[in-house]
Amino acid sequence: MSESAPLLEVENLKVSFIQNRIETIAVDGVSFALQRGRTLALVGESGSGKSVTALSLARLLPSGAKVSGSIRFNGASILDNSEAQMRALRGRQMTMVFQEPMSSLNPLHNIEKQIGEILELHGTRGAANIRARVIEALTEVGIPDPAARLNALPHQLSGGQRQRVMIAMALVNRPPLFIADEPTTALDVTVQAQILKLLKELQAKLGIAMLFITHDLGIVRKIADDVAVMQKGRIVEAGRTIDILSHPQHPYTQALLAAEPKGRALPASATAATLLKVKDLRVWFPIKHGLLRKTIGHIKAVDGISLEVREGQTLGVVGESGSGKTTLGLAILRLIRSQGPIVYLGRDISTLDSRAMRPLRRQMQVVFQDPFGSLSPRLSVMQIVEEGLALQNPHLTAIQRRERVAEALAHTGLDPASMDRFPHEFSGGQRQRIAIARAVVLEPKFIVLDEPTSALDMSVQAQIVELLRGLQVSHGLAYMFISHDLKVVRALANDLIIMKAGKVVESGPAAQIFDNPQTPYTKALFAAAFNIEAVPG
Amino acid sequence: MFGLTRALILKRVRFEAVSVAPVPSRFALSPINQRRWRNFRANKRGYWSLWLFMAMFVLSLFANFLVNDRPVLMSYKGEWLYPVFVNYPETKFGGFLPTTDYRDPVVQKEIDADGWMIWPPIRFSYNTHKLDLPTPAPSAPTWTLKDATCRAAALQKGLHPAPGHACGALEWNWLGTDDQARDVVARLVYGFRISVLFGLILATLSSFIGVTAGAVQGYYGGKIDLVMQRFIEVWSALPQLYLLIIVASVIAPNFFILLGILLLFSWVSLVHVVRAECLRARNFEYVNAARALGLGNRAILVKHVLPNAMVATITFLPFILNASISTLTALDFLGFGLPPGSPSLGELLLQGKSNLQAPWLALAGFVTIALMLSLLVFIGEAVRDAFDPRKNFG
Numbered sequence: 001m002s003e004s005a006p007l008l009e010v011e012n013l014k015v016s017f018i019q020n021r022i023e024t025i026a027v028d029g030v031s032f033a034l035q036r037g038r039t040l041a042l043v044g045e046s047g048s049g050k051s052v053t054a055l056s057l058a059r060l061l062p063s064g065a066k067v068s069g070s071i072r073f074n075g076a077s078i079l080d081n082s083e084a085q086m087r088a089l090r091g092r093q094m095t096m097v098f099q100e101p102m103s104s105l106n107p108l109h110n111i112e113k114q115i116g117e118i119l120e121l122h123g124t125r126g127a128a129n130i131r132a133r134v135i136e137a138l139t140e141v142g143i144p145d146p147a148a149r150l151n152a153l154p155h156q157l158s159g160g161q162r163q164r165v166m167i168a169m170a171l172v173n174r175p176p177l178f179i180a181d182e183p184t185t186a187l188d189v190t191v192q193a194q195i196l197k198l199l200k201e202l203q204a205k206l207g208i209a210m211l212f213i214t215h216d217l218g219i220v221r222k223i224a225d226d227v228a229v230m231q232k233g234r235i236v237e238a239g240r241t242i243d244i245l246s247h248p249q250h251p252y253t254q255a256l257l258a259a260e261p262k263g264r265a266l267p268a269s270a271t272a273a274t275l276l277k278v279k280d281l282r283v284w285f286p287i288k289h290g291l292l293r294k295t296i297g298h299i300k301a302v303d304g305i306s307l308e309v310r311e312g313q314t315l316g317v318v319g320e321s322g323s324g325k326t327t328l329g330l331a332i333l334r335l336i337r338s339q340g341p342i343v344y345l346g347r348d349i350s351t352l353d354s355r356a357m358r359p360l361r362r363q364m365q366v367v368f369q370d371p372f373g374s375l376s377p378r379l380s381v382m383q384i385v386e387e388g389l390a391l392q393n394p395h396l397t398a399i400q401r402r403e404r405v406a407e408a409l410a411h412t413g414l415d416p417a418s419m420d421r422f423p424h425e426f427s428g429g430q431r432q433r434i435a436i437a438r439a440v441v442l443e444p445k446f447i448v449l450d451e452p453t454s455a456l457d458m459s460v461q462a463q464i465v466e467l468l469r470g471l472q473v474s475h476g477l478a479y480m481f482i483s484h485d486l487k488v489v490r491a492l493a494n495d496l497i498i499m500k501a502g503k504v505v506e507s508g509p510a511a512q513i514f515d516n517p518q519t520p521y522t523k524a525l526f527a528a529a530f531n532i533e534a535v536p537g
Numbered sequence: 538m539f540g541l542t543r544a545l546i547l548k549r550v551r552f553e554a555v556s557v558a559p560v561p562s563r564f565a566l567s568p569i570n571q572r573r574w575r576n577f578r579a580n581k582r583g584y585w586s587l588w589l590f591m592a593m594f595v596l597s598l599f600a601n602f603l604v605n606d607r608p609v610l611m612s613y614k615g616e617w618l619y620p621v622f623v624n625y626p627e628t629k630f631g632g633f634l635p636t637t638d639y640r641d642p643v644v645q646k647e648i649d650a651d652g653w654m655i656w657p658p659i660r661f662s663y664n665t666h667k668l669d670l671p672t673p674a675p676s677a678p679t680w681t682l683k684d685a686t687c688r689a690a691a692l693q694k695g696l697h698p699a700p701g702h703a704c705g706a707l708e709w710n711w712l713g714t715d716d717q718a719r720d721v722v723a724r725l726v727y728g729f730r731i732s733v734l735f736g737l738i739l740a741t742l743s744s745f746i747g748v749t750a751g752a753v754q755g756y757y758g759g760k761i762d763l764v765m766q767r768f769i770e771v772w773s774a775l776p777q778l779y780l781l782i783i784v785a786s787v788i789a790p791n792f793f794i795l796l797g798i799l800l801l802f803s804w805v806s807l808v809h810v811v812r813a814e815c816l817r818a819r820n821f822e823y824v825n826a827a828r829a830l831g832l833g834n835r836a837i838l839v840k841h842v843l844p845n846a847m848v849a850t851i852t853f854l855p856f857i858l859n860a861s862i863s864t865l866t867a868l869d870f871l872g873f874g875l876p877p878g879s880p881s882l883g884e885l886l887l888q889g890k891s892n893l894q895a896p897w898l899a900l901a902g903f904v905t906i907a908l909m910l911s912l913l914v915f916i917g918e919a920v921r922d923a924f925d926p927r928k929n930f931g
Contacts, residue, residue: 335828354833361831374822378569378844387840388830422569438826 005075006033007176007209008057013069015052015061026052028233029069036176039203039210041224041241043217043256045457046428049233050213054179057211058094059086073177092122095170099182101162105154111138112150115169122173137168142198159321160191164198171202178203179211184219188320188484189528196223215458217257221245229253259459272310275446275478276332281305281340283324283331283502301327302338303502308495309446312472314479316493316510318486318525324502325482329448332480333366344446362392365439369451371431375423382419385409385438392442408441409434411474413467429460433467440471446478453488465491486529490514498522573923583919590912597730604726606665607639608654615652640665660708661720663727663880669694671707674718675888675895679709713897715888721901727880729905735796736862740854742800743861747807748843748850754808755815755846756838762812769805777802785873792875799864806857807850814846848924855917859910866906882906 015027027049034040042050055061057071059078071078073094081089098104106114115137116130124130131150138146141164154162163183170178180199184192200223203210212224220227220241227245228238229252237250248254282305284298301324309315319325331338334349334357342350349360368374375384385405389396396404406416412433423431432452439447449468453461465488471477483489489496490510497507498521506513506522517523566574578584602609607620618625620639627634630647637644640660648654661667670676671690679687687703698706712721750769754762781798788794818824819842827837868874869883882902889899 330825333829335825358831361829364829366826366829368822368826370822374826376821376823376841376844387827387832391831391836435826438830442830 007036007074008034008211009070009072010053010057011070011072013053013056013071014067015049015056016066017062017064018066019064023066025233026065027056030230030233030235032228032235032238034177034209034211036209037203037207038225039212039223041212041214041220041227042230043214043220043227044230045215045256045459047232048230050230051181053230054096054181054211054213057179058090058096060090060096088122091118091175092173093175094177094179095173095175096179096181097163097166097170097183099185101159101166101186104166105162107154110151110153111157111165115165115172118169119172133172134168137172138165140171140202141165141168142194143168158191159187160195163187163191163195167195167199167202171206171208174206174208176208177211178208179213181213182215183212185214185216189486190320190524192219193528199223217245217458229256255459259462269312272312274308275311275345276309277341277343278308278332279306279341279343281328281331281338281342283327283336283338300324300502302331304340305497305499305502305504307497307504307507309478309480310494311445311478312476313494314472314481314492316489316496317480317482317499318484318489318496319499320484320525322501323499325499326450328499329366329450329480329482333364333448335366359392362388362442363445364448365442365444365446366448366450367432367435367439367452369454371428371435371455372423374435375431377423380420380422381409381414381426381434384423384434385419385441388438388442404441405437408437411440411471412437413463427460428456429463432456432460432464436464436467436471440475443475444477446480448480448482450482451484452481454483454485461488468492486526498525576925577919577923580919580922583915583917583922586912586915587919590909590916593729593909593912594733597726597733600726600730603657604659604661604723605657606660606662608656611648611654612652613648659711659720659722661710661723663719663724664878665719665723667708667710667714667718667720670714670718674714675716675892675898676710676714676718677895678711678713678897679704679707680711712901713895715885715898716892716895721885721897724880724885725882725901725905728882728885729909731792731875731880732862732865732882732909735792735865736858739796739799739803739861740858742796743804744807744850744854744857746800746804748811748846750804751808751811752815752838752843752846755812756819756834756842758816758819769808773802773805775802781868781873789876790874792879795865795868795874799861803857803861803864806860807853810849810853811846814849815842818842818845852917852921852924855913855920859913859917862913863910 010033011031013027013030014025016023016025018024030049030053032040042053044050052061052065056065056067057073057078059081061067067079069079073089078086078089105111112131112134115134119130119133124133134150135146138149143149143161143164149157154165157165167183183199184195187195196219199210199212202208212220214220224241226239227241228235229244229250230236231252237244237248237253244253245257248257281302282300283302284300286295287297287299288294289296303324305328307315307317317325317328327336330336332342334342334352338350340350341348344360344364349357352360379387382402382405385408386401389401389404393401402419405419409416409419414430414433414437418425423434426434432455436452452468453464456464468479469492472479479492481489481492493510495508496510496513498505498513498519500521506517506519513522514526517526596603601621605621609619609621611618611620613630620637625637627637627644630637630644632641632644639645639648639654645654667676669690671679671682671686682704684701684703687707688698691698691703691706694707696706710720710722712725714720715724750765754765784790784794784798790798815838821841824837824841827841832840865874866881866883866886869881870887871883872887874883875881882905885898885902886906889895889902892898
């Protein structure tokens with residue numbers, strides 16, 4: 001075979017699923033080619049068919065799928081291969097890494113066994129031999145002191161380390177093709193930057209071809225030589241990364257590029273009254289031990305945080321996962337126990353019981369991260385939104401409640417006529433709007449937004465940010481915006497606190513911190529978020 | 538003033554014509570339940586089993602009008618009488634007993650002379666002893682008897698049937714009689730009814746207690762959970778059968794005493810499932826959201842947490858019903874069940890065992906019990922399919 005022949009050639013690939021005699025087309029005539037040693041990024045929003053494309057390359061689709069077209073790998077047709085031939089290919093010639101490092105490793109086996117298994121399946125023999133290769137692979141992916149960690153079980157590793165182990169598993173057999181399906185989406189920004197750097201280095205060193213699937217154009221910019229933009233199962237635009245990102249031709253690509261949340265928060269008035277003030281708030285979970293359940297220590301989820309939220313303004317709370325920012329939000333809403341005064345409109349609410357809290361609940365609302373988990377699947381939209389209304393305004397009649405719900409839905413950009421439908425009939429972005437409507441219908445003064453955009457597609461994120469900004473103006477809302485996504489925070493927050501391990505690292509007006517971060521941690525965080533290359537591994 | 542402008546904005550919006558969809562009917566099935574019903578119907582075996590079982594059950598509920606030793610309706614001396622509902626003394630028809638035996642030829646003659654009677658299709662009740670059997674009890678189904686045997690019985694009654702039709706002239710026992718000359722069909726019909734009713738009541742009550750206990754444990758967790766969990770472990774280790782035997786030897790068990798004793802132990806079966814579901818559900822984000830709306834614990838438990846557990850409960854229900862029925866049958870078979878004389882499938886099986894020369898007893902009992910339990914299992918399978926989340930959303 002000549003050098004110029006591509007390693008992977010996909011022509012007119014079509015994948016459809018048949019369920020209840022209804023055919024759903026997931027991939028609709030996709031063609032692309034991948035040369036040895038290059039990186040192709042497949043970009044698209046959820047449901048655009050990018051993951052299905054990747055799975056069909058390794059023939060890992062569920063049995064109900066109908067695949068047509070041609071996939072040529074190393075000159076051989078993948079779709080005509082027998083299952084035995086495919087098994088020989090997978091793990092040896094083409095390997096995959098998936099999004100979720102929590103569930104892609106078997107929790108019951110140590111990492112030596114999991115990496116060794118792949119070596120053994122593809123012909124490496126001898127325990128000492130395998131061990132040497134495993135240690136080598138772990139060294140490659142930057143696991144510190146790999147020989148000592150061979151017996152580690154997945155739960156003893158951090159998310160980033162787990163993803164490194166996954167990459168070690170994928171690359172240990174030196175496959176010519178490496179497929180990475182959103183390998184960094186579930187990771188914190190700083191870890192994300194490290195993993196991307198690692199992938200790029202390994203690719204250059206081993207000369208493998210990489211198919212990189214992502215929804216994040218920032219990552220594409222850093223890692224891919226070529227890019228193919230997918231929408232609704234088709235490739236709408238493809239070419240060199242530099243060309244496409246600087247001169248997008250297709251309207252969808254343009255929209256995707258424009259969708260990154262932009263701009264800064266609305267100017268804040270310095271004279272706005274303080275709505276909520278928290279001083280030295282602590283949430284400590286006791287660690288109990290022994291027969292008498294003696295408390296031997298505490299997990300300090302939130303450890304002495306002071307903050308202030310002003311009327312009509314947004315306080316951004318930024319931190320990586322595990323930094324205690326969600327716990328902080330729940331504690332302020334008195335949904336979990338905490339120590340330290342929480343002063344709302346001049347009144348300490350930290351000691352009120354649940355009955356005394358009830359009238360205040362209508363003024364303090366919350367929107368959660370997962371739009372699929374935060375709406376009960378058994379209630380209609382109407383029932384979900386009216387629930388708080390029925391409790392907080394018992395004098396309203398059913399018709400009045402319906403009107404108020406319709407109004408709240410209209411405010412959040414949903415069609416009020418759809419109020420009797422159920423959550424599963426809505427998309428992620430629409431569900432998040434329903435969750436916002438549930439909070440807004442009570443006409444609150446203060447809303448805790450716990451990562452409200454993290455589970456959404458980029459273009460939907462921008463819409464939700466716009467919606468939140470609009471509601472803030474029209475309803476005079478104060479937000480506490482919890483997020484790890486600095487781009488979104490920049491678009492909304494007036495003030496900012498940066499959290500790490502339950503403590504405040506840096507706080508102050510948002511503009512000031514973004515322009516001139518003071519602490520090393522904040523600097524690293526910003527560097528990772530806004531310029532992925534700049535972070536040392 | 539900010540508050541004022543805000544109120545103005547809101548007011549303006551409120552006056553805009555926001556289209557309000559009409560209130561949906563209260564009885565409309567939610568889309569999820571519609572899909573479940575479709576999935577249930579897709580399981581043909583379970584769907585037909587449900588119809589067959591319901592038909593049998595509804596018919597057995599009206600057994601008093603279909604299988605009884607009293608007329609449904611009669612007219613005597615110009616008066617309308619309802620013997621199924623009212624216990625008329627025999628003195629009314631010229632006799633002397635406190636209750637009337639409508640099968641007595643003398644009484645029949647008296648009534649027919651002065652009015653008419655409408656009989657149910659089968660003129661035996663579960664406790665009717667047939668006095669003029671052609672053979673000694675247990676008597677075989679009438680259609681298996683020899684013509685000569687029937688003729689002797691017919692002659693005794695003063696009938697003179699044509700040759701070869703002697704058995705047709707007699708009153709038929711379709712499945713024969715048991716060893717106390719009671720009609721097997723009548724006992725099967727009433728036995729089926731009492732078994733299913735017993736099972737339904739037991740399953741409903743034990744689900745109710747089990748779900749409540751499980752929900753409280755799962756939702757509140759902590760010490761309540763710990764204490765109740767240990768209690769349940771001890772409780773379910775008690776030997777149920779011995780306890781029943783002891784109780785049965787002290788007091789004669791009737792329907793409700795049996796129900797109570799079995800209930801003491803059967804509620805435990807659902808607790809674990811419901812508890813696990815509630816433990817899971819109480820950390821759902823929508824439960825947290827409801828808490829943030831100000832809902833109380835009880836409201837959250839009933840509205841948001843319990844529906845999750847109901848899927849498991851409803852899926853288990855046909856199998857719990859099955860277990861309840863089998864337990865009753867087993868106790869009856871061992872002789873610790875319903876009081877003597879009650880129509881009971883277990884007792885019929887026991888008779889079959891002690892009268893091996895009369896295979897119709899054991900066969901009839903076996904076929905009925907097997908059919909009933911199989912139908913319930915098929916229905917249970919279909920219910921399980923209907924509530925399978927993978928079939929709903931996959």
